[in-house]
Structure formats: C-alpha cells, structure tokens
Amino acid sequence: MTLALHGVGYRYAGATRPSLLDVDLVLPHGEVVGLVGASEAGKTTLCLVASGLAPRAIGGQIRGRVTLDDEDVDAWPMHRLSQRIGIGFQNPANQLSQVTESVFEEVAFGPMNLGLPRDEVLERTWSAVDALRIGPLVERDPRRLSGGQQQLVAIAGLLALGPDHLVLDEPTAQLDPAGTRLVADAIARLATGGASILVAEHKTDLLLDVAARVIAVDAGWIVLDGPAAEVLADPAIEVLGVAPPAAVRLTREAERGGVPAAARARLAEALAK
C-alpha cells in the first residue's frame, strides 16, 4: 500500500510555469510524513497531486506517474481513488457537505455516496466516529460546531471512506489554539494507530510530535527529506521560511548563550520527554 510519485511535475490550468517540478516521493504504509515549506512553495499542489484531485478535479497538466503499490492510478476516476487516498483541507467548514443535519450523517456521507451496503456504511461511520472520539457530537449539527470539531468531523468523514493514505493540507491553519490541540491530538492518535498520513503544516511543533519523516519543498522542488528530528533541526528550513519547532529554537539559544554542556544535555533530555 505504498503511494509513490515518480518524476511528477504539475502546472495549474492557465499558469505559465509549473508549481511542482520532477518530484520523486515514496509514502510507505503506516508512516506519518510531514510536509513543510513557505507559502506558495508547492505544499498544497503536492497534496492535490498526491490525492489525485489534480488534475482530475481542477484540470491543469501533469507529467510523471502516480502509483499505488506500483499500479498506475492515472486512469482511476476520483471516486475510486478517494477510497484509497483521502484528502482534507484547511477550511473545515468548506469540507462539510452542507446538506446533513447531524455529525453522524456527515461522517456517513462518503460511504453513502459509494453505495455500500447499509450495514457497512454504519460500521464504517461508527468506526470513524470512535477513531476521532467524536461520539458525543454525533447528534449535533455539523455547521454549528467549533472549527476544531468540524475538522475532526471532516477527517472522520475521510476515514469512513476506508483509505490507505490520508493527505491533510494544513488541517490546523484556520484553527485557534484549542482547535489546533484537538486536531493535533487526533492526528497523533491516528499516527500511533499506524495510519499513513501526509500532513502539510506550518506548525512544526505539531510535526515533531506526530511525523516520523519530514519533507521540505521550495519552489516546487523537494529540497529536504529525512527523519523529522533531523530535518526540523536543519538550519536550512529557516532559510526556506519555515519556523523550527520551539524545542529546536530553545536548544539553539542555549548553545548560543553559552549554557554549559551538562545543562544543555539535561535540557535535551527534558525536551525529548
């Protein structure tokens, strides 16, 4: 269940230059991969291409190959691909169907669209509700929830489609600290449970908690790809316009301020905890 991009380039419809250039990326099953980069660096484009929405839903020109377990998904219609790769966006409200009156129906919307047997729709919906711990919300109107709660509902709606991979494009970008914590905890739990997630984020602290690996993009290229702790501590990400996690900044400041080595070691130990 490996999702892979082989030499993928993508240009939006009407754009004069490509937004993604010659990207090679392998997303193995069961790994949480963080995606960082400045605004306009290509994070959203990479998410759209990896999920298949570009070019299926938004047009544009793609070259290279996107494969799932070495099978080319080029000819797959979106409704087939969405059962293997789910994608979530920044704005939680825009991901709601706007036609359901309860969180339960909202989560069930995807499986219902697939025409699955009713019992399977129910089982998948309850499982996704449990996975995101939104049981107490099932009767609520999804449009009346907080942004963080809506994002959980949106992610549950994706999980109910039974995908192998989740692609989350800045899921906490429009959330307040409480909402961010809600979504970050949910992603961390999914990660612990072995989910395969590609998550684009500006909040590198969150990535340090949940991602095993981090990729940095710049001007449509992948410029860094490695273990999360290494990439997020690499001074190069600041040059790319990405703020390092607080732990990294604190360690650097300690070094710069001449804190003795023994104290720095204790600090590193405390941060690791």
Place this chain on the structure above:
Amino acid sequence: MAGGERLNVGAGQDRGRGVPGFLGRRGPGRYHRLNPLTKATLATVTAIGAVVVGGLLGPALLVAAAVLLPALAAGVLRRLLLLAGLLALPIAISAFVVNLFFFPGGADVLFRVGPIVATAEGLGFALEILARILAISGAVTLFYLTTHPADLVVDLERRGVSPRLAFVANASVQAVPAMVERAAQITAAQRARGLDTEGSIWRRVRGLVPIVAPVILGSIAEVEERTMALEARGFTRPGRRTLLWAPRDSVPEATVRWLMLAGLAGLVALRATGAWPG
C-alpha cells in the same frame, strides 16, 4: 422532522452501532408523520385546485378542508395563519386594490376616491383573487410548517430522483441560512469600518454594494474547495447512494395521493370542457 423509519438495522446488532435513534425521528403529530410526498401532493393539489375551481366558495371550502383542518390537527394553526398571511400580504394588497378600483367594465359603483371608482364587480373579482392567493400561501405554508426539507429530499431520492438533483435541491435550501449569516457578518465588518447602512433609501442602496459583493464573491471563491471536498468523498460516483433511513409510506397514503391527483385532473378537465361553470 417528520415520521421516519429506521431501515434494516441488523437483528441482534449492538444498538449503539446501528442507525442512531435521532435519524428519521418521528414528527410531533400525526399530520407531521405523513409521508412528505403526501403533504407535497396535498399542497400542490390545493394550490392548483383553488386556481382552477375559481369563484369564492370553492377556494374557501378547499382552504377550510385542506389547509385549516390539517393545520388544526397538526397544532400549527396559529403559526400558519400568521405566516401565510405575511407571505400573501404584499401580493394580496396590490391584487385587491387593483381589481377593486380598476376592474374593466365595472358599472355598479360602490364609492369614489377622487377620480378612481370602486365597483361591486371589482370587489367580487378582488375577493376571488384574494381567496386563491390565500389558498396558495396557506397550502405552501402548511407544507413548510409540517415537513423538514431533508425528509422530502430523502424520500424523493428513494423514489429514484437523481442523487445529484436531490443534493442541489437540498443544498439550495440549506444554503439560505448560511448566506444570511455570512451577510450579517460582512455587514457587521463593513459597518465596523465606517460603512453607513442607515439613513435615506439612496444611502442604504449605496451601502448594499460593499456587502453584496463580498457575500457573492466569497461564495464563488469557496466553490472550488467545496467541489474538491465533494469529489474527495465519492460524490461523483455514478449510481445510487445508500440511504440510512427514509420517511414512512403506506399503500393507503399512496392511494390518497393518486386520488387527489385524479381529482385535480378531473377538475381541470371539467374546466377545460366548460362543464364546470367556474
């Protein structure tokens, strides 16, 4: 929400894992619990019937039997009278005044207001028009007060209406409160920045532009993301969707619907052939 049935919850299944009890929750009264298509048929037949039957007595009897009695039974009579009245008021007033004073060929003068003459013929016709307008607004309001839009959409989808058409119909109805809310937010934001929305009519009209434009443009800008989110949730898959519940229906109700439609067809035929005086 009107009366519904939980379909096919697996026998012996853990209750918590089946269809949640709040889906398709039964309506508060027997009329609410009728199938939405039955109520829609009654509203349609009443509205069209009142126009076709003509006169004063016909629409009045129709309103009494098909609007007031069901509203009384459903416990919504007061709200119905208020809402139906408000709905009909603007058009009723203008139609009444125009017909009372400007009915062509009116000879029996009732009173004069300057050069304008109110005639008995005009009054008779104005009352007939009023009866029809009230019948239409009453029928529509009764349906609105006793039926949840989602119930009708689910019912139509079960009967074979395209899921996309059902979605568009449902989304259109559901979008209204969201648009109103967005307009209120934008109005507040623009007023906070000094926009004047009070005062003379001209000033109010001028104040509309910076409100209407963001409401419409904002909605259009969101369309792409919403479309992508729908695509990512299997919405474009051809074929039927699974429905978790559907409103109740029964053979007697279906029979009543056909009888109502047959009655309306008969009435139209009688009017068309001139057998009904009208």
